[in-house]
Amino acid sequence: MTIGVIGGSGIYEALPLENVSTKSVSTPYGEPSEDVTLGELGGKEVAFLPRHGEDHQHTPTGASYRANIYALKSVGVDRVISTNAVGSLREELPPRTLVVPDQIYDRTKHRTPTFFGDGMVVHMSFAEPYCPALASHLADAAREATDAEVAEEGTYVCIEGPQYSTRAESEFYREQGWDIVGMTTVPEAKLAREAELSYATVAGVTDYDVWKEDSEVTLEEVLENAEANQESINAVVEHAIRTMPEDFESEAWSALEGTINTPSEAIPEETRERIDLLAGQYLD
Template identity: 85%
Template structure:
């Protein structure tokens, strides 16, 4: 197995990877955020990519989502552990809590959510946006790897906003009224693209703030960065434990997610499009 990890550079620096090397990957969707770092941990190959680049130079809207997922797929990744910094929409999910969500509500506006198009129509099922098997595994890892001072919760809805601005109070209160749990800027289109690439994908989200719904609370970058740094050690522990304990007999419906979803006859798909998606859908177009 090859396990992909998408997150901040603090994760890569903390993982005790051996035999590391960097691999420059070119994709039909542009360059990924950085070169892919490959290494070994507990006998398993790990491929790491920082979502926003090593210097956090890509905004949530402009991050290289397509190229990043394609690059991980091209180096043999079949499952992905992501990390996100999020705001809490619940009083009982304070900053420095970890959440392994199982649902997403998409409120983004300006992002490319698919690898396909250009003469190829794909209708992908997305009812369970995070792989249930990976959600369970990450939640178990969070329970086993963190100390008594860290609270980790399995399940919940992540509402993904466009950013880079934080919510208005009206928006934040609306999200709470819907019963959603956390709010962030990077779950979409990453989760959609991971599903199209037939990758088992789930995330560990670290709560950094209460968004702006809480009375006398105004989310600031300083608060987010301070709590994100405090969350980092716990998230690193969860990821390392999840990698070490990843079962060899792991199965995921995501690995056959494209089956029966291509609505365009193969012989009607333009050759240029077929070439571009060969890594992703070639076996279904043969």
């Protein structure tokens, strides 16, 4: 097994990886945010990518989502642990809580959510956007490895950013019954599913967004709480990797089966070459 990790550089720096190397990966979808860091932890192969780049130079909209997922797939990753900083839409989810969500509401506008197109149409089920098996394992790891409050399940509403919500938007999200708000789980989760990767996230709450009276999100507050969350999230990721079951199975690993709507012979050769790593086995 090879376990992918997507998050901030602080995670990689905290993981006691052995036999570390880096690999530069070129993809049909551009360059990844950074080179892939490869290593071993607890007998497991690990591949790490910082979503925003080593120096946090890529915005939530501009991050290399397709290239990142493709790069992880190309080095043998079959499951991805993601980490996110999020705002809370619930009084009972205060800053420094860890959340392992099970649902997504997509409010992004300017991102490419698919590897396909260009003469190839794929309609894939996304009812369960996070792999239930991996999400359950992450929640268990969070409870076992930290003293933080841990919330399992909940809806992550993903906004475009880079600005935070307006008060009207924040109040609307609460009225819908959603739980946390962030900027990075989309299109990452959608692309991971198209790449047949098991994918789940552990999110650290940094603020109350702007719905709470006398609460207005500031970068200072977000960074302070994100730093405090980092220790807990690092512990979760390390424990989740060390305790990953050898017999782990995910329905995501066959997600493309029966989803390609275009006859194989009608798909342009250039498109077939580009998506061979992802879907070649279904086009033979």
